[in-house]
Amino acid sequence: MSAVPVPDDQPMLLREDRNGVTTLTLNRPAQFNSLSFAMLETLIAAVDEIARDESVRVVVLAGEGKAFCAGHDLKEMRANHALEFQQRLFRLCGKFMMKLTEMPQPVIARVHGIATAAGCQLVSMCDLAVAADVARFAVSGINVGLFCATPGVGLSRNMGRKEAFEMLVTGDFIDAREAQRRGLVNRVVPIEQLDDEIAALAASIVAKSPVAIRMGKQLFYKQLEMGIDAAYQVAAETMACNAMCEDAAEGIDAFIAKRKPAFKGR
Known part of the structure; x- marks a missing residue:
């Protein structure tokens, strides 16, 4: 994997290209791959580059460490407690989420661990999602007094409105099988089979026109x-x-x- 350059020269995002499939791996494991402002900027730059590359047929979005993505970086949000920063942050996040829909390649979420708040939103905005049976999902902002309004946009477009709203107002976790039943993920497999399942799905897409x-x-x-x-x-x-x-x-x-x-x- 090669590191994608970011402002502070840290490998915040890793990229691997193989057989027409590009894997982007969120690489902030100590922060549970939270979506900081810099991470979002890095992701946007990466998907813009990939969207122009006709050799890339499928994109896989993954996370390093224990979590897939735990949402926004709450410490960064508290350290920048100004309306202007919050507006810029959430607009940037929305811009990235729309990039996933607008790019020509199908995007598969590889969910091996928890996906919470904006991390759950990220799963909902990928075109496809394959989850390990140990993965869990929640839009848990409500537990800290913050309604997950932007994650609700993607969530409500994946599942029934009452199921989505219940998650938004309770912050409760659902497991991978329930996420599949509700339409948030396509496939659920044992974690040791996760990469093989994604490889098979990606290969099926690469074989098409x-x-x-x-x-x-x-x-x-x-x-x-x-x-x-x-x-x-x-x-x-x-x-x-x-x-x-x-x-x-x-x-x-x-x-x-x-x-x-x-x-x-x-």
Whole structure:
């Protein structure tokens, strides 16, 4: 893994590239990978770079140490107790979360430990999530007098509103199986199988047409915010444009000829 440069020259974020899959690992284990201002800036720079790199087909977001991510850095928040700083911090966090949705590559959360508050938000904003059976999830800001308003945006778009609101007002943890039942994660496996499960999921995506994945991800999030009629219109246009791509012609020809397609990303 290579360290991504940050203002204080510490390896706050690690990057590993292998077979079209880039793994970004939050590397503040002593702080449970909390999302400090510098960490958020570093993450934004990293995903912006990856979004422009067509050789990267899938992104895996992981955490070093015991936790996946424990949310915002509360010590930093208390040390900068001014409205202007709090506004900048939460806007920056929202900007990063939207980057995950806007980047062309699918993003998989690798959740091996606790994901709390903005860490739970991070899981909710990844396109996919695979969790170890020992992982736990909470939006626990309410326990320190802070309603997890921004995590609630992603949470309420992953699960039923009553289930999301209960988590927000109680701060209670749910386990990985319950998180899967509620739609927060896709798969739950024993922790010793976590990397193999993610590798298999990533490989399945890498094997598909890059242009279809890019177009499909963009359309998926766009239509979610629309009424059903408008959603069908934009989806129909996307499918028509996708059908004109070289990869679609190759894929259909390969299917008819009963051979494996050779996608080129066009």
